[in-house]
Amino acid sequence: MAQSGRTNSVSISHRSTLFVIPKWYNSATFPKDIMRDNISRREGLLMHNKMLFVRPDKPITSVKNNSIRYSGWTYVGSANLSESAWGRLVLDRATTKPKLNCRNWECGVVIPIRHNDEEKSSYIPSTRGITTSVAESGGGNTSAGSDDGSRVASVFEPTVPVPMKVPAQRYHGRDRPFFYMED
Secondary structure (H helix, E strand, O other), X not given: OOHHHOOOOOOHHHOOOOEEOXXXXXXXXXXXXXXXXXXXXXXXXXXXXXXXEEEXXXXXXXXXXXXXXXXXXXXXXXXXXXXXXXXXXXEOOOOOOEEEEOOOOOOEEEEEEEOOHHHHHHOOOOOXXXXXXXXXXXXXXXXXXXXXXXXXXXHHOOOOOOOEOOOOEEOOOOOOOEEOOOO
């Protein structure tokens, strides 16, 4: 059980902010190395946020206005990170081109985060090209110049409140997300 599920009043077997099918999580191709424990800033409460925080290595200049640069984007919406919510990418039999089969409607917005030029001297690039609060945060040692996620709140707030503690802790030992459909 992850730390996020230890300090709330929900039944211990059903406490986590992530639900994963064990077959997927235990497969060799599942990206366990990017998994982090999602702990609420509000003590003792589990979160039900559906948010993505994304940052490029360097701020990106707007194609419409060269004087505007963006440090990141936030998705806030109703969609879980599931095929049911986002659809399934398949090859169209008639055209042999990718097609998204979506049988559900969700609502969400993408919020651009303008770059603050006063912060550019302290901007820390990620080691992978894209930095997210989930993928790049981890409370351990990081290589020089890498991003451990500790600056997520300073980049996105006050535009978008960051509801989880950052940098997020890696799963360790027997920690794991809640297994949905566990035998």
